[in-house]
Amino acid sequence: MTEAIIRLKDVEKHYDTGAGRTYVLRRITLDIQAGDFLTIMGPSGAGKSTLLAILGMLDAAWAGEYEFMGQPVHALGRRQRAELNKNNIGFVFQSYHLLDNLTVAENLEVPLSYKTMKSSQRAALVADALDRFAIVGKKDLYPSQLSGGQQQLVAVARALVGSPRVILADEPTGNLHSAQGKEIMELFGRLNEEGTTIVQVTHSEANAAYGNRIVQLQDGWIASTEAVGGKR
């Protein structure tokens, strides 16, 4: 039995509106083991992206307990959470979210620039990532000069450049056509095989098949958890 890298207990999130309190997440209790490839699914408004944002420590307004690598996130301050995030988590977004005014190489360098690291070391890591994802030839191009698939490839490279323990991906293939989407999912599969924990949010059954566990959310509650075999 591997150790849980992420442990949620009774996590809840709500908004106060004029009409009363609206819950987005209810009593989420979930363990994610190191090396897991977890898929979160559910209809729109079920709370998938909110859960992902909490896992990524981008959202601080929730209740309950959350341990990340044994550290009680619920008890940490904003600064410590940000520290934990930047050292261990990589993000991939549906709409890539590359920074338009930066080149490919500069986009890859952004997460490294927020770590305490010598510039030579940063340059070496960026060069490695460009090489690993075969995008050396595009390092000086701007995002607008790339196709959607290429942009998402760069976004994945950016998420991985700091060697995070966990990748959180929100609809990573949502804006890609099927061939490009398949390419990205296969890449995730390979990364997971290499030991990276992956949590993805998706509507796609095919994408979910790349993982080993599916959590179904419904109206903020966990409706079911099932293990899947994976395509690998």
Place this chain on the structure above:
Amino acid sequence: MRNLLQEVRFGGRRLAASPGFTAVAVITLALGIGANAAVFSVVHTLLLRPLPYPETGRLVQIWETNAERGLSETSVALSNAADWKAESRTLDALEVYVRGGFTVTGSGQPERVGGVTLSRGLLELLGARPALGRFFLPEEDRPGAPPAAILGHAFWTRRFGGDPGIIGSPVVVDGLPRTVVGVLPERFNLLYEDSDLLVPMARDLALQPRGQHSFRALGRLAEGVSLASARAELASVAEAIAAREPGNRGWSVLLVPLHEEIYGSQARAALVLMLLAAGFVLLIACANVANLLLARGAARGREIAVRLALGAGRGRLMRLLLAESLLLALVSGTAGILVALWGVDGIRSIAPAGTPRIDELSLDPVVLVYMLGLSLATGVVFGLAPALQSTRRDAGEALKEGTRVLGGRSRRRLLRGLVVAEVALALVVLACGGLMVRSFVRVQNADLGFDPSRLLTLRLDLPEARYSSDAARAAFFDGALLAVRSLPGVTAAGAVTTLPLSGSNSWVDLGIEGRVTEHGVEDPTVGMLIIDDGYLETMGIPLRSGRGFDERDTEGSQPVVLVNETLARRHFPGEDPVGRRVRPSRSASASWRVIAGVVADVKHRNLVDPPRPEVYWPQSQAGEAALHLVVRTQGKPLDLIDDVRAAVWSVDPELPVHAVTAMTGHIEARMAGPRAMAQILGLLSGVALLLAGVGLYGVIAGMVSQRTGEIGVRVALGAKPADIVRLVLRQGLGLLAAGMGFGLGAALGITRLMTGLLGGLSPADPGTYAGIVAVLAAVAGLACWVPARRAARVDPVAALRQD
């Protein structure tokens, strides 16, 4: 460090990628920074930079005052100055001087030059070293000493070709040969007086009459002595003198730091006010750019959220955003140098002629460092609020909401707050400018008491050596005026000792028959002018009762005077003074003079102060040696200069004719200060109005664009275009009203600083405030109307589809 450089580089790239935004922001900020730098360069040059004299902080100008006579800053009597010097322990130096004109003859054309008669220690007190020769010896500053002179550098160069052999040579000054002993250094400035020629006082100060308040005195505080203690000591010395000298009753001493004396409290207040107004314009510019950045911040919400998600701390994000703001501010500051250069040139060209050190105005290193500091501060001011706003929210929500992340309620509140602040600041600047312009117009239209049109004025100073008797002087002026009056194109001509609006005139303690007090100490002090019998008619000064001077008033006839209406009203209330007798009260031997007539008041001191009591002596009974001729012409007065000069020279070909100008030019010169203030504050008001209008337009247009969907729904539900216009206008005018409320409160407080600058106009003048509120409301109304009209034309189908 590399991160910082990288952030600056990215900032530069972002600015280059949005040339429209960058251009608008740079122009807006450059206007604000440049205007501030230009005004600061004046403040720095005139107020902050020390005067070019050693121990300048210890130098004090000394005046006499007499509260009983309403005399606040009067020239000093030499004997009083001698007593102060002997009895004061708080002053370690005290020198006296009097400015004046000299006629230089001998080699070359006769020439009238400006100069100073001084006690010999003055040059040493001011730290001057001779460029050539030496300064006066003690024995040259004693009565009966061989006459000596020192030449100003420019005069020496101009008239004597910079000949070093001039030392020891004679130069004829007012008909008297004087030996040139030295030449002043080239850049030396003698208290900003004309200093072509200096001659020693050469009098025994203690023996001079105490009633002759004609000299200036400069003192130096002893080491470690405060101004307050010197003031107290000199006041008690003056009190002791008054106790033993009955004629000195009521006289005291006023010490004014030299720097304050040269620039005056009004100039200081004016400069502080201009700096304040320019500062407000810059704040409005900052608010405008902050609005633009907030709008961009909304679009940058995604980038900020992504960076947060990628591990950026808020500090780093703030640094990134501020780096961009600071870069923008520095680029604007650089562009602001051009605005400042233009501003400095403009200020120099409109500053009143003779403003001390105005020619030194420049963008020197101190001003450039100020600009750098101002630019950086500006960058923080306009960049901080949007940066804080942009980095405040959780990245999770931000990413979810996409580009609308920063369009939330708090951002709208900030935008509205900035617009309210802009309107309030603009109203304050407009109030300052409006009051200044209104005061200027009021002063310009003030009744001067005479008709200044088609008047030529020139000054003639008769040298003592050739015109030693009253009769000779009277004969010259009679002859000269006769020659001038006979010129074609001349309708009238007259003469006077002091032209209207000259800032000062002579005064006399006037004994009124039946009311003369012991030693004349309680007799009224009144202004005194000497005029010829053609002056009143030439100037168009109306006679109120009695008669003017005429051919009956000769040296041997009944001595007469004229008085002005203020004198008649104040000292002969309810009675006609014509026929009453007066005389100078200090001189028991002086003849009684009959008041022959009462004339209308004329503004002699300045355009603002109410007229003071004045008495006119006839030149035929005074024999004055220095008079201004006033010549009424049919055509343009300046066209007759050569003819008038020739007419004067037909009587005395060696007499210099100087200070030739049209009366309107003379008045214009007196108006230069208020005009410059009105122009500068008017310009700043215009810029403030424009920027506030643009700011309001930007915010309302942005709000309209955000509410397009809502407007579409309203139109679909039956709203008419007028309803939509009303909806948008209500929003804009609400902000306008809030801004005006705050602005009016602030303006009423701040404009109190202007009290001394407004020539009697109240700083709370309701007419001015009504005007500026109307102008601001019109501009702001237009700024809201344009987007409101656009909103009214929204196509509901397209708007709903878009939403």
